[in-house]
């Protein structure tokens with residue numbers, strides 16, 4: 001496949017994450033043809049799109065369809081049952097791009113064969129609006145043009161970082177893969193605290209949501225470090241300082257975040273089994 005020509009993708013699992021990425025690939029033109037294997041078939045929103053077709057399994061692909069990329073986007077717990085059937089698709093011109101938490105390159109090579117070209121990646125749900133963050137690592141069997149193709153696919157839904165050390169994918173999953181959930185929880189917690197201080201539920205949620213969205217966009221648009229943006233809100237001996245004395249104290253956010261990220265990192269390692 002030469003650069004500038006859309007890729008042929010086989011998407012295995014078209015749920016929350018796979019579906020969000022598919023939208024980005026079609027919108028950007030980085031994919032010209034996508035066959036979807038999912039228990040629910042092609043998402044309703046894509047029915048009638050001539051670039052997208054459904055298949056019931058890897059042995060029922062449309063005639064002549066040879067994927068450049070097989071995107072593995074099923075739950076890690078489903079992977080063991082699903083993956084062996086894809087062994088037949090292993091060939092030098094096809095790269096397997098996994099987004100599954102925990103599942104290692106060694107795991108894919110054990111099931112698919114040593115010669116399988118595998119990229120392991122960890123995206124996040126802001127990919128649905130083109131603002132994802134993905135970290136990826138390539139196995140030695142992946143050719144340079146396949147790295148470039150995966151890079152184009154991942155860039156179509158946001159920012160991308162490549163790492164050499166696969167072990168980093170576990171803490172990456174804990175920080176950016178799961179991270180959007182921590183931010184949404186912050187909105188919920190801030191709204192509940194507002195309610196506890198006397199605001200109506202509707203107003204508390206409106207304020208919490210707008211504050212996280214606005215602060216996120218300010219962070220996005222500003223070159224300033226997060227700590228500087230925080231300091232810009234914090235008047236000496238003012239209200240923010242009173243709150244930060246709690247949030248930055250010994251029982252504050254940092255030990256809780258350390259424990260949360262450590263728990264998610266451990267879980268990512270467990271999912272490798």
Ligand SMILES: NC(=O)C1=CN([C@@H]2O[C@H](COP(=O)(O)OP(=O)(O)OC[C@H]3O[C@@H](n4cnc5c(N)ncnc54)[C@H](OP(=O)(O)O)[C@@H]3O)[C@@H](O)[C@H]2O)C=CC1
Pocket residue numbers: 012013014015016017018037038039040073074075076078082099100101122123124125177178
């Ligand atoms: N959600 C997230 O924030 C992120 C998820 N990931 C990873 O993405 C992967 C998918 O997660 P997510 O999108 O959240 O999960 P979903 O459950 O939303 O998507 C998985 C999809 O796979 C389908 N499916 C189940 N079995 C098979 C099969 N044998 N063949 C083909 N499709 C099948 C499911 O159908 P049905 O629903 O009918 O069972 C579902 O549509 C996971 O491995 C996860 O670790 C990575 C980063 C972030």
Ligand SMILES: O=C(O)[C@@H]1CCC=N1
Pocket residue numbers: 101173177178
């Ligand atoms: O919760 C999970 O396991 C997946 C991986 C990262 C985000 N969601």
